[in-house]
Amino acid sequence: MDLHEYQAKELFRAAGMAVNPGEVADDPQGVRALAEEYGGRVVVKAQVHSGGRGKAGGVKLATDADEAARHAEAILGMKIRGLTVGHVLVSPTEDIATEAYAGILVDREGQCPVLMVSAEGGVDIEEVAATNPDAIHKLQVDPRYGLMPHQAWGLATRLFSDPALTKQAARILTRLYRAFVDNGASMAEINPLISTGGGKVKAIDAKVSIDDNELFRRPAVAALRDPDSESEADAKARAAGLSFVKLEGNVGCCVNGAGLAMATMDLVKYYGGDPANFLDIGGSSNPDKVVAALEIITADAGVKVILFNIFGGITRCDDVAQGIVEAVGRLDIAIPLVIRLTGTNEELAREILAEAGLAAVASMDEVVQEAVRLAG
Amino acid sequence: MSIYVDETTRVIVQGITGRDGSFHTRQMAAYGTRVVAGVTPGKGGRSFALSGKEEVPVYDTVADAVAETGANASVIYVPPAFAASAIMEAADAGVGFIVCVTEGIPVLDMTRAHALARDRGCRVLGPNCPGIICPGKTTLGIIPGSIVTEGPVGLISRSGTLTYEAVHHLTRDGLGQTTCVGIGGDPLIGTSFVDCLAAFADDPDTEAVVMIGEIGGTAEQEAAAWVSANLDIPVVGFIAGRTAPPGTRMGHAGAIISGSSGTAAEKTRAFEDNGIKVAKRPAEIAVLARESLGR
Known part of the structure; x- marks a missing residue:
């Protein structure tokens, strides 16, 4: 979850950081x-x-x-x-003498937070990383010890040579790390971190993303979500526990599992179609989830066909079929539905669908080709 | 042979009395996994029925379970809030192989859990993974036993159901598996593609490897470089997420293209540059695997 700049600054101030x-x-x-x-x-x-x-x-x-x-x-x-x-x-406005950069994110390779600073702040840090990587100083932080004072000081010396400024910067880095950990952030960034003509170091921009997996135990942070920044479909998907990403195409996709959902979108493209969305209904076959998924997909007027791709492992195909039948009964769906079910109890699933006048195929290639054909 | 685990592996289940834990424990036992105990804090002293005739003891702590049963592996089905702590408990009790199925664990929790597991010399598989299955021998996790069969292919994947899709095609085309490993969809995972490749390289029964990757991170690129430098059996690859927009998480916490890095195109290129044939559709994985084995 991304925070707005003003919210990020509030968190930074609460951590005792100098912020304009x-x-x-x-x-x-x-x-x-x-x-x-x-x-x-x-x-x-x-x-x-x-x-x-x-x-x-x-x-x-x-x-x-x-x-x-x-x-x-x-x-x-x-x-x-x-x-x-x-x-x-x-x-x-501030009387800016210099602009630096400081940021923390979680390093996938090192499996720990990494603190990055650069004396070349105020610009896109990815660009600095590409054009002048030596200007960025990185430090892997052992999460069990946190950012140690000598480490914060060491990084601060890369930003300022005047000890009065270095000292202020070290304090800001220490508090940035604390704010990062205490709020369950996945990214926290100050760009630029300025020094003023009067010899003060402070943050004048702030960017924070929160790890979505942290929100359940941080109600105060979760309350910072801006409902206006989220589309209706995204909000509905989140409430229903569905992973959903809107795309521009016309083939609505409803799949169990994130990897299979991505592979399904890719296959739609492979056969000349355009996926309308990524949607993972997860391991559950709860009909309410299927209903929510269908509501979200059909709310997009551009969608011409709905494609179900279910590989039943632990999720039983008959349960999903039941969910689809229930959902179709509750909703008025005006566009064609093509269904692929394979795996646990697929025969039973086919019977349930057939009774409701729906058909299912067994292969992913088949169902995707059919969906692309129907989408025109 | 299989990698990491086999029919002799003695397994405990953390969260055995929960809804998911109890269901999957019975599935594992029915497949043949040697489930020797369960752990649920506060429920020690009870027993858990694996089937109509067999039951195992439930302990309050992993240390007790290990001391009493000699368990050397654990499968974790506890909710996200407690899962990192469950991994640390297992590592502290000396469990050598820890499978964490749980999805949604805070990433900062995992930085600490992985650090402790490394210190204790434990291997963690996952989190957010379907587990590992050695056809005909054992299964730890949630991969359905019905789709696998014994044979010469080793499979490594970041995904769950996409793995099943690939395995389904392999099995149907007569290509069995030595071991199928789901390494997990999280950004911080304990066992990488390279770890699994190295294990398969030491397994005389594995004659080809299938690697199923996806967008996000650089694990596939590292794996590709490792394959070209170290592996002399054929490898077939697949990358999910060619149509994923940058900067957006695609279900898995780790499946996100940041800036220009972690794209499917970049990973596909890394595979191809290092002699790994890349399937364009899931169904093609089995076709390429069969060709690479000359069958």
Whole structure:
């Protein structure tokens, strides 16, 4: 789950980090009031879950409160990569002397958090990694000890040579690590981490993603989810416990298992079709899940055919067939359904489907070709 | 032969009294797995019926179960909130081979569990994996016994049902398996493709290997390099997720393309550059495997 910049900054402040001030507003009047409070010179930043906000015109500098309100008018309601801006963050401008980068994520290979810093901040860090990898300093953190003081200091010396600044940076890195762990983050980033003309080090942008698997035990963090940033289909899928990703095609896919679901989409493409979605109904054959899946898929008017691909292992095919029959009975589905069921109790499943006037095939290639043909 | 486990492996089940644990324990026992005990904290002293005639004791701790039964492997079916702790308990009790089926374990929990398992010299399979099956010998996890058969192919996969799909084709085409290993769909897993490849390389009965990968991470690329440097039996590959959009998690926590890395195209290229034939459809996996074995 991605957090908005202002939410990430709140977590950072709560961890005791030096972060530049700022508050959110959702209308130009609110922005004007905040700008007046901060003395007029402010930055107005769109709060959406997307990179490239600046390039899209979602980040503007204002010299007085009137200009801030005008910027807010332009930014609020604008679309950045398909996401509508509902809130802006207003912060006083800073006297920036240098811009650095600090970030933490979990390293798959090392199987531990890795802290990365670079004195070349304020730009896309992936670009720095590609063009000047030596400018990025990485440290694998043993999760059992956490970030040790000498490690934080060592990394901070890569960012600043003035000991007064190094000391502040080390404190920020220590607290960044703590915020990362205490909030169950999968990524936490400060870009840029600035030093001011007055000799202060602080975070002026913040990015945090939370590990979805942590949310069950962190209700305060889970409550930060912005319902407006999620499509209706995504929210419904999440509530039903389905893994769902919307795509652009017209073949609706309903599969058990993530790997098989990906392979099914790939096969649709292989046979010249276009998948409308990724959807994993999981190991359960609960009819409610099948109903939710069908509702989500059919809500997309572009979908021309629904493809079921079920490999029954522990999940019994007859249970899934029962779920499909129930779901079809409860919903009014106007587009064709093609079904593939193989594995445990497939004969029984076929009988259940046949009684309801539905047919099933046994091979994945067959069902996908049929779906692509029906989708036209 | 098989890798990692065989018919002599003595298995305990952590979470044996739970809904999933009890169901799969009976499935494993019916297949022939030597289930010697179960562990559920707070339910020690009870017994668990494997079938109408056979039962095993339930212990409060893994250490007790190991001391009493000499178990050397464990399968974990406990909920995500307690699963990392279950792995650490098994590692601490000296269980050498730990299969964790549980999906949805916090990644930071797993950083600590993997670190402890490494310190204790234990092998963890998973988490978020279907387990391991040695046809005709034993099964630890949830891979259905009905789809496998004995034969010369070793199979390694990050997925569950896609593995079943591939195995189903192999079995139907007369290509049995020495061992099928599901290494798991999480970003942090205890046993990698390379670990399994090295084990298959030491197994005289394995004459070909099938590797089923997916988007996310670089495990397939590392495996491909290892194959070309170390393995002299044929390898057939498949990569799921060619149509997956970047930056979006596809069901498995580990299945995500970050930036430009971890794409299906990159992995397919790594396979092909290192002499691994890549199937374009799941059904083609068995065809390529048969060709590579000259059958």
